[in-house]
Amino acid sequence: MxxxxxxxxxxxxxxxxxxxxxxxxxxxxxxxRFGWMRLRGVRARNLDGLDLDLPRGCWVAITGxxxxxxxxxxxxxxxxxxxxxxxxTFPAASRRAMERLExxxxxxxxxxxxxxxxxxxxxxxxxxxxxLARVVELxxxxxxxxxxxxxxxxxxxxxxxxxxxxxDLAHLLDQLPEGTRYAIGFPVEVGxxxxxxxxxxxxxxxxxxxxxxxxxxxxQFNDRVRTFEDEDLLKQTCREWWVIVDRLIRGNENPARRxxxxxxALARGGGLCRIxxxxxxxxxxDARNDWRCPSCARMFLEPTPPLFFxxxxxGACPVCRGVGRLDDxxxxxxxxxxxxxxxxxxxxxxxxxxxxxxxxxxxxWEALTVEQMTERLMRPVTNVAASSGESPRTTSARRxxxxxxxxxxxxxxxxxxxxxxxxxxxxxEATRAILAGAIASGLSGLLWVLDEPxxxxxxxxxxxxxxxxxxxxxxxQSLVVVDHDPxxxxxxxxxxxxGPGSGSEGGRVVFQGTPDQLAQADTPTGRLIANPSATPWAxxxxxxxxxxxxxxxARFSRARKSSRPRFERPPDRPWLRLxxxxxxxxxxxxxxxxxxxxxxxxxxxxxxxRTLVLDVLAWAVAEAxxxxxxxxxxxxxRPRAHESVGFEAIEGCEHLEGLExxxxxxxxxxxxxxxxxxxxxxxxxxxxxxxxxxxxxRGYPAxxxxxxxxxxxxxxxxxxxxxxxxxxxLPDVSATCPDCGGKRFRPEILDVTYQNRSIADIxxxxxxxxxxxxxxxxxxxxxxxxxxxxxxxxxRLGQPLTSLSDGEARRLRLAGFLATxxxxxxxxxxxxxxxxxxxxPIWGLHRSEWSRxxxxxxxxPALGHTLVATSSRPELEGWxxxxxxxGPGAGDRxxxxxxxxxxxxxxxxxxxxxxxxxxxxxx
Numbered sequence: 001m002x003x004x005x006x007x008x009x010x011x012x013x014x015x016x017x018x019x020x021x022x023x024x025x026x027x028x029x030x031x032x033r034f035g036w037m038r039l040r041g042v043r044a045r046n047l048d049g050l051d052l053d054l055p056r057g058c059w060v061a062i063t064g065x066x067x068x069x070x071x072x073x074x075x076x077x078x079x080x081x082x083x084x085x086x087x088x089t090f091p092a093a094s095r096r097a098m099e100r101l102e103x104x105x106x107x108x109x110x111x112x113x114x115x116x117x118x119x120x121x122x123x124x125x126x127x128x129x130x131x132l133a134r135v136v137e138l139x140x141x142x143x144x145x146x147x148x149x150x151x152x153x154x155x156x157x158x159x160x161x162x163x164x165x166x167x168d169l170a171h172l173l174d175q176l177p178e179g180t181r182y183a184i185g186f187p188v189e190v191g192x193x194x195x196x197x198x199x200x201x202x203x204x205x206x207x208x209x210x211x212x213x214x215x216x217x218x219x220q221f222n223d224r225v226r227t228f229e230d231e232d233l234l235k236q237t238c239r240e241w242w243v244i245v246d247r248l249i250r251g252n253e254n255p256a257r258r259x260x261x262x263x264x265a266l267a268r269g270g271g272l273c274r275i276x277x278x279x280x281x282x283x284x285x286d287a288r289n290d291w292r293c294p295s296c297a298r299m300f301l302e303p304t305p306p307l308f309f310x311x312x313x314x315g316a317c318p319v320c321r322g323v324g325r326l327d328d329x330x331x332x333x334x335x336x337x338x339x340x341x342x343x344x345x346x347x348x349x350x351x352x353x354x355x356x357x358x359x360x361x362x363x364x365w366e367a368l369t370v371e372q373m374t375e376r377l378m379r380p381v382t383n384v385a386a387s388s389g390e391s392p393r394t395t396s397a398r399r400x401x402x403x404x405x406x407x408x409x410x411x412x413x414x415x416x417x418x419x420x421x422x423x424x425x426x427x428x429e430a431t432r433a434i435l436a437g438a439i440a441s442g443l444s445g446l447l448w449v450l451d452e453p454x455x456x457x458x459x460x461x462x463x464x465x466x467x468x469x470x471x472x473x474x475x476x477q478s479l480v481v482v483d484h485d486p487x488x489x490x491x492x493x494x495x496x497x498x499g500p501g502s503g504s505e506g507g508r509v510v511f512q513g514t515p516d517q518l519a520q521a522d523t524p525t526g527r528l529i530a531n532p533s534a535t536p537w538a539x540x541x542x543x544x545x546x547x548x549x550x551x552x553x554a555r556f557s558r559a560r561k562s563s564r565p566r567f568e569r570p571p572d573r574p575w576l577r578l579x580x581x582x583x584x585x586x587x588x589x590x591x592x593x594x595x596x597x598x599x600x601x602x603x604x605x606x607x608x609x610r611t612l613v614l615d616v617l618a619w620a621v622a623e624a625x626x627x628x629x630x631x632x633x634x635x636x637x638r639p640r641a642h643e644s645v646g647f648e649a650i651e652g653c654e655h656l657e658g659l660e661x662x663x664x665x666x667x668x669x670x671x672x673x674x675x676x677x678x679x680x681x682x683x684x685x686x687x688x689x690x691x692x693x694x695x696x697x698r699g700y701p702a703x704x705x706x707x708x709x710x711x712x713x714x715x716x717x718x719x720x721x722x723x724x725x726x727x728x729x730l731p732d733v734s735a736t737c738p739d740c741g742g743k744r745f746r747p748e749i750l751d752v753t754y755q756n757r758s759i760a761d762i763x764x765x766x767x768x769x770x771x772x773x774x775x776x777x778x779x780x781x782x783x784x785x786x787x788x789x790x791x792x793x794x795x796r797l798g799q800p801l802t803s804l805s806d807g808e809a810r811r812l813r814l815a816g817f818l819a820t821x822x823x824x825x826x827x828x829x830x831x832x833x834x835x836x837x838x839x840x841p842i843w844g845l846h847r848s849e850w851s852r853x854x855x856x857x858x859x860x861p862a863l864g865h866t867l868v869a870t871s872s873r874p875e876l877e878g879w880x881x882x883x884x885x886x887g888p889g890a891g892d893r894x895x896x897x898x899x900x901x902x903x904x905x906x907x908x909x910x911x912x913x914x915x916x917x918x919x920x921x922x923x
Contacts, residue, residue, distance in 0.1 A: 047077070061483060115447040182275055210247075319332075348362070377402055413890075431456070435468065585611070591900065603886035681783050810843045838867065
């Protein structure tokens with residue numbers, strides 16, 4: 001769906017050759033030492049003939065405004081070409097299913113190594129079955145440890161089960177005192193249905209001559225060994241004989257004879273052997289070489305790594321097949337309404353959970369935090385190093401697990417439990433988890449492509465991230481990092497800035513060189529790097545003091561005063577008060593939120609911001625509003641707690657009439673979703689085309705002009721414009737549909753035009769072009785105004801959401817709400833208002849773009865609504881009326897309110913933000 005920029009558009013890009021840039025003395029010594037990745041004539045989306053040099057073995061930062069082509073360059077060119085080259089190394093027979101893999105459109109692509117793309121979106125969008133332990137591949141190391149060192153414990157008898165080989169039994173006999181007499185035997189059933197005469201004759205024919213009668217009811221041995229000639233054997237009531245294979249004396253036996261007798265007893269006894277001696281406790285000891293419980297005879301499986309994966313048939317619950325849930329007919333269904341009664345939703349079979357290591361099963365180990373598991377694994381490693389008693393495979397598995405855990409801890413994720421579903425992770429946590437798994441993999445010589453790794457991170461966390469990226473680079477990796485954070489840009493070896501604008505106004509190189517050279521360049525990022533404190537946040541306005549006067553937009557416009565007024569809440573203005581908030585690391589905290597104002601919830605990543613706002617507060621307000629609007633409006637508005645999330649009370653909801661949550665993630669996950677659908681104009685476009693004369697003549701309904709209808713869409717690509725290629729064990733790739741050429745519709749549907757444009761042409765228009773085209777369609781224009789205000793004018797109406805960058809997807813979600821819910825936003829100043837909860841409003845945005853989003857959000861309190869936003873960026877404190885900071889750390893060290901009040905730098909020592917918040921003038 002990409003459109004090539006017109007050749008008449010000038011492209012004044014400062015394309016300095018890499019060699020020329022290295023001639024001055026400011027270049028990093030690593031740059032150029034390992035060669036270059038040379039790109040010439042790159043054409044992809046808004047990249048039109050791009051020429052670029054990127055040093056290998058270095059950290060390359062790509063920055064620029066949203067929509068400038070950063071993700072296209074990193075993911076669709078560098079990563080795609082690196083993956084294609086890796087596949088080209090396969091034998092021809094293995095590449096038969098991959099021959100249609102397309103090469104990025106470029107004149108020359110040289111020096112690009114095998115690439116891997118790391119994005120938190122992959123982890124967050126994964127199913128609930130994907131946990132942190134799985135995404136960092138820690139489960140594999142734990143499975144190996146459990147298979148080698150785990151002990152099978154019968155859950156009913158609590159008896160440890162350990163198979164013993166003939167060699168193990170020989171070592172056990174060596175511990176008997178010298179001169180001890182003992183016998184080796186195996187069991188034979190002689191119950192009421194067994195002909196004992198035939199049994200004796202059979203055993204005699206095999207060479208055996210003695211037995212020991214054993215009565216299970218009395219659980220004792222006869223006081224003497226019987227020969228086969230003893231006629232009393234045929235009369236006794238015992239149900240089992242222990243046939244003697246050999247009788248030996250400790251110290252005088254032949255080791256080879258003893259080992260052969262033990263092997264015979266185990267083989268003839270079906271894996272069960274008994275050693276009889278007066279020197280043993282109870283006169284005998286039983287030994288098995290299978291996994292049967294000696295008390296209840298329940299059979300277990302031998303611990304092997306596949307036994308500990310619910311995705312493997314060996315380890316999956318046999319009823320739910322590893323999904324944990326069942327539908328109404330009792331069939332496995334991950335979205336079923338009933339929890340599997342066999343595994344209780346744990347997805348593993350009972351034999352898997354019977355294996356225990358340090359008296360805990362695999363799931364109990366994964367319930368530990370990163371720090372707790374690290375501590376538990378360190379103790380055995382230290383002890384084994386001294387005794388050298390651990391097998392090489394066990395040592396290797398422990399070291400692999402510790403490498404992953406150490407990397408997670410270094411990235412500030414030591415507080416996370418390893419069984420936390422990835423979809424419940426904050427964006428910053430998921431990014432670092434993906435990176436930790438890649439760093440701990442031990443691979444070298446690769447090209448790692450990272451998309452917005454600083455998203456959702458506090459400056460304290462960004463320092464850890466920068467150190468981890470530096471260590472990865474020093475290990476011989478090549479890094480391409482798409483990001484806007486100035487600290488990450490300064491730490492890079494080479495910087496590429498794309499721009500100068502978005503969409504057709506972007507896709508050009510406005511700078512390439514070292515960070516020192518960037519600080520001297522007159523570009524948006526260059527000015528930020530040179531003087532980061534000059535404009536610490538793009539919205540230079542200072543929010544005014546809330547008063548009793550009716551809110552209006554002018555009160556919230558950019559203030560021209562040089563000093564910031566003190567925030568003093570008038571006593572008659574209402575507050576929203578939440579007490580006893582709990583969930584995850586929140587432990588009964590109390591917060592106050594000024595209604596009609598803008599509150600920022602901040603703190604380090606993992607402090608509990610998302611849990612407080614999107615889990616506890618959202619649930620409490622939604623339940624209170626529901627009760628208020630229902631028939632029991634006079635009832636106690638406090639809802640009951642569910643799972644681990646709850647609270648004691650909430651006050652002030654009577655002043656609210658609605659709740660709107662704008663959280664992270666793409667607006668819609670369907671591959672057919674596009675901006676036109678998110679903005680609510682897809683139906684209008686279909687009706688416009690259905691009203692044309694040709695459509696009426698042919699009888700085409702409006703549905704035929706939507707890619708969801710089988711009547712109008714291309715039957716080959718199902719309206720996607722691309723076909724998916726299955727690369728077996730590699731991620732799937734997409735290629736342009738050979739039938740429709742990416743148009744997505746059947747040829748006869750494309751015959752219908754509106755203003756000389758088909759539906760495919762309309763969907764290929766940018767939002768700005770669509771706004772101009774539909775000037776006589778006020779409903780469509782009204783819904784396109786919000787994305788224009790948020791700087792999304794470069795997006796195409798039919799562009800797949802999967803192609804959007806994080807910043808674009810974030811703003812499109814906000815624009816979609818503002819466009820489709822104008823009544824919820826543009827209300828008068830009279831009556832109750834709505835509460836808006838927004839997660840990380842500046843995700844994926846260049847600092848030059850912050851003002852567009854923040855000013856638009858600022859208009860909500862200007863209309864009397866209440867806005868609560870979460871952000872890890874302390875620079876945004878000056879944008880808010882009220883600040884709530886959680887901390888002081890992450891996980892168990894967080895979840896507390898360490899500051900609550902108007903936005904000013906606090907002297908509280910525990911406040912992380914105080915070190916990173918620009919000084920605000922005091923009144």
